[in-house]
Amino acid sequence: xPPLAEGSAACSLHGLPRRCVREMALVAAMPVDQDQIVFVExxxxxxxxxxxxxxxxVVGGAxxxxxxxxxxREKTSAEAxxxxxxxxxxxxxxxxxxxxxxxxxxxxxxxxxxxxLSAAGKALLAAVAAPGAELVDVVAEKMGAGEALKMYGQRxxxxxxxxxxxxxxxxxxxxxxxxxxxxxxxxxxxxxxAAELALQAERAQAVATAAARRSSGALSRLLGCRGDVxxxxxxxxxxxxxxxxxxxxxxxxxxDGKDQxxxxxxxxxxxxxxxxxxxxxxxxxxxxxxxxxxxxxxxIGWKVGCIPSNARSAEKLGCDVVPQGLCxxxxxxxxxxxxxxxxxxxxxxxxxxxxxxxxxxxxEGREPxxxxxxxxxxxxxxxxxxxxxxxxxxxxxGTSVGEVMFQADYHLKELSMGEHEQPVVGMKSCxxxxxxxxxxxxxxxxxxxxxxxxxxxxxxxxxxxxxxKMGVEAREQVLMPDGALEDAxxxxxxxxxVRYAExxx
Numbered sequence: 001x002p003p004l005a006e007g008s009a010a011c012s013l014h015g016l017p018r019r020c021v022r023e024m025a026l027v028a029a030m031p032v033d034q035d036q037i038v039f040v041e042x043x044x045x046x047x048x049x050x051x052x053x054x055x056x057x058v059v060g061g062a063x064x065x066x067x068x069x070x071x072x073r074e075k076t077s078a079e080a081x082x083x084x085x086x087x088x089x090x091x092x093x094x095x096x097x098x099x100x101x102x103x104x105x106x107x108x109x110x111x112x113x114x115x116x117l118s119a120a121g122k123a124l125l126a127a128v129a130a131p132g133a134e135l136v137d138v139v140a141e142k143m144g145a146g147e148a149l150k151m152y153g154q155r156x157x158x159x160x161x162x163x164x165x166x167x168x169x170x171x172x173x174x175x176x177x178x179x180x181x182x183x184x185x186x187x188x189x190x191x192x193x194a195a196e197l198a199l200q201a202e203r204a205q206a207v208a209t210a211a212a213r214r215s216s217g218a219l220s221r222l223l224g225c226r227g228d229v230x231x232x233x234x235x236x237x238x239x240x241x242x243x244x245x246x247x248x249x250x251x252x253x254x255x256d257g258k259d260q261x262x263x264x265x266x267x268x269x270x271x272x273x274x275x276x277x278x279x280x281x282x283x284x285x286x287x288x289x290x291x292x293x294x295x296x297x298x299x300i301g302w303k304v305g306c307i308p309s310n311a312r313s314a315e316k317l318g319c320d321v322v323p324q325g326l327c328x329x330x331x332x333x334x335x336x337x338x339x340x341x342x343x344x345x346x347x348x349x350x351x352x353x354x355x356x357x358x359x360x361x362x363x364e365g366r367e368p369x370x371x372x373x374x375x376x377x378x379x380x381x382x383x384x385x386x387x388x389x390x391x392x393x394x395x396x397x398g399t400s401v402g403e404v405m406f407q408a409d410y411h412l413k414e415l416s417m418g419e420h421e422q423p424v425v426g427m428k429s430c431x432x433x434x435x436x437x438x439x440x441x442x443x444x445x446x447x448x449x450x451x452x453x454x455x456x457x458x459x460x461x462x463x464x465x466x467x468x469k470m471g472v473e474a475r476e477q478v479l480m481p482d483g484a485l486e487d488a489x490x491x492x493x494x495x496x497x498v499r500y501a502e503x504x505x
Contacts, residue, residue: 050095050117050127055105060124062086067124069113073099077114084109089128100125243267302407308400313351314339327351329464337464347465356401364393370405371448372413374485408449412472416447416500427503433496444485445497447474471505474498 050056061067066083073096084090088107092100098118104111117125228240230247239248242261252262255272263271295301314322319339321327326348329337342348360368369392376386389397389406396402414420418429428436453469474497476488491498 050092050100050125052092052094054092055128056090056092056100056102056125057128058084058086058088058090058107058124059126060086060119060122066109067115067119069110069115071113073097073101073114075099075116080110080113082108082110084113084115090115090125241267243271300407300410302404302411306400306403306407308350308352310351313355317351317355331458331462331464340463342463344463347459347463349466352400353404356396356399360393360396366392367451368392368396368401368405370396370402370409372406372409412447412449412504415504416497428500430496430500433499437494437496439496443496444477444479445474445491445495446477446487447472447497447501472501474501 058067061083064083066085066088069080069082069084070077071080072078084102084104085108088109089105090100090102090107091105092102093112094101095117099114099116101114102112115124117123228242228245229237230240231237239252239262240246241248241252241263243263244267246264248262248264251265253265253268254260254262255268310323310327314327321339321341323339323341326342326345327339328342328344328347328349330340331337339351357368360366371390372387373390374386375388391397391402396405411420415422416430418431422429450471450473451468452471453467455467457465457467459465474491474495476491476495476497477485478488480486493499
């Protein structure tokens with residue numbers, strides 16, 4: 001373009017200092033006479049001398065999410081998975097051939113890496129003062145009211161995606177638009193642009209004042225809740241979350257009846273979850289206390305001390321040898337047996353258990369039997385019915401054999417219902433099988449121990465070794481019209497209790 005007449009209000013990008021160019025870019029919406037603009041070719045980005053330890057600001061990559069970061073100095077080295085965000089502040093570690101190794105001070109991006117000072121004739125990094133009070137003015141230079149609002153929205157979105165809620169913890173307080181505009185107008189060499197800058201500053205100040213009034217009114221209403229209040233770096237009051245003690249933001253949540261204890265949405269969810277866990281733990285504690293009282297009342301629970309002593313039994317039987325530990329039976333040539341101590345658990349036996357079982361076989365001609373039966377079979381509520389102990393023969397009640405049979409049967413039922421840890425890691429209870437089969441209807445069933453095989457083996461030295469195979473069987477039950485429970489004609493193989501019985505066996 002030919003030179004303008006003297007006194008024309010020209011706006012040449014090369015004719016203004018760098019800070020004025022920035023300011024004019026921010027207020028690009030101001031009315032400008034198109035005939036007064038001088039278009040010039042873009043010059044290469046000015047090279048800056050960067051010393052170790054200097055602070056730099058990312059001024060490139062605003063439209064692409066930041067500038068590219070590589071792991072090494074060479075441009076062929078591996079790229080970092082994340083870009084260094086626009087507006088970030090870094091500290092230069094060393095500079096070589098237009099490349100800078102940095103450490104992240106503020107902003108988003110890799111904590112360290114190598115970046116270029118410029119690319120395609122455009123500067124990517126610009127020197128700034130050390131983070132502190134001077135950084136406030138540097139950041140304020142870069143943005144007006146509109147750009148500040150846009151940047152705040154972007155930072156707020158990033159904070160929410162990072163799971164930090166509605167508060168930006170590392171925000172930088174900005175100077176007032178009036179102060180920035182006044183300093184720029186004083187330093188600008190384009191006298192005609194100063195009036196326009198002042199006008200834009202007044203408009204920005206008016207918008208900021210209105211927004212501050214609205215924010216102040218909302219804060220005043222919020223502070224009426226008598227919550228905990230703190231001051232931020234700008235001297236403004238803000239409410240704190242009752243749970244995490246961090247700034248609350250625009251929204252707060254409270255439990256019913258506790259309107260004065262406002263919290264973040266995530267915090268109140270954690271509080272409610274803790275309360276439910278405490279309530280569940282208290283419910284289980286009360287339930288366990290009731291169970292322990294019932295177990296003590298009905299003497300439920302087998303103990304090692306219940307095992308009869310072989311020494312006492314040997315004295316009663318008039319044996320010549322009174323064992324102090326494990327003992328076995330040795331078959332003699334005249335088909336009689338004698339008692340002998342042993343160290344082999346496979347051949348060991350309990351004399352009182354053996355004598356009582358032989359008595360049942362000799363007197364009753366059958367094997368001992370125990371069962372837990374409903375006390376009132378005709379009751380409609382089967383789950384509320386008490387259980388009665390049934391021994392066959394009846395004189396087994398009160399004996400050591402009758403007691404161990406009762407305790408074993410009861411413990412089997414508790415295991416199947418998941419009251420105790422299973423004897424094998426990974427073994428499931430009936431409830432686990434019911435849940436896996438998605439069986440929603442109620443069911444009733446019974447289970448019991450069975451003897452699959454019982455033999456006596458004879459060792460080379462004449463020791464009688466008991467050989468026993470046991471199992472568990474189950475049968476589904478149905479509720480009859482009279483309220484009694486009877487075995488179903490057919491029990492399906494995938495019934496939860498049947499599957500547990502198979503797994504237990």
